[in-house]
Amino acid sequence: MVNASHYVLHKIKVAGPGAVGAVVTFARDICHGALSTSKLLVMVAGCTALLATGVLVSSEEARSMVEARISPPATVATAEPEASADGDTSGDRARVPAVDPQQKRIAQYLARRYRVADGAVRLLVATAYQIGSEKNLDPLLILSVV
Numbered sequence: 001m002v003n004a005s006h007y008v009l010h011k012i013k014v015a016g017p018g019a020v021g022a023v024v025t026f027a028r029d030i031c032h033g034a035l036s037t038s039k040l041l042v043m044v045a046g047c048t049a050l051l052a053t054g055v056l057v058s059s060e061e062a063r064s065m066v067e068a069r070i071s072p073p074a075t076v077a078t079a080e081p082e083a084s085a086d087g088d089t090s091g092d093r094a095r096v097p098a099v100d101p102q103q104k105r106i107a108q109y110l111a112r113r114y115r116v117a118d119g120a121v122r123l124l125v126a127t128a129y130q131i132g133s134e135k136n137l138d139p140l141l142i143l144s145v146v
Contacts, residue, residue, distance in 0.1 A: 103129060106143070 056062050107122040114121075125143065132139035 100129075106140075110143070 056066065103122070103125050107118065107125045110116065110125070111118045111121045124146065125139075128139040128142040128146070131137070132142055
């Protein structure tokens with residue numbers, strides 16, 4: 001490409017006023033070179049990402065390290081319902097993972113649909129049901145917004 005640009009610049013000097021075609025060719029060569037370079041950079045980035053994913057999937061140590069970084073604290077998933085002043089825990093039942101069959105079905109659907117861990121989705125569904133009952137909102141509306 002360097003030789004082509006030198007050739008075009010030499011032709012512009014020699015050609016004089018009819019050099020518009022040479023300038024267009026020069027600009028077209030520059031655009032094609034920039035496009036080829038950007039395609040190469042995207043390809044290298046994609047191959048690097050695939051290689052990193054392959055290493056992550058094949059290495060148990062790397063996978064456990066990533067899981068340790070992204071997993072929620074264990075204290076959130078094991079929250080116990082608190083008893084109210086009259087001893088009724090039905091309003092706080094949604095703090096633990098879903099016990100209601102409808103909540104279980106919703107959690108299973110969401111976990112399958114979005115390929116998320118079942119325990120995390122159960123906690124999310126239970127929280128949506130709890131907030132829905134506190135604020136007089138449909139829990140499915142809360143889940144659909146989330």
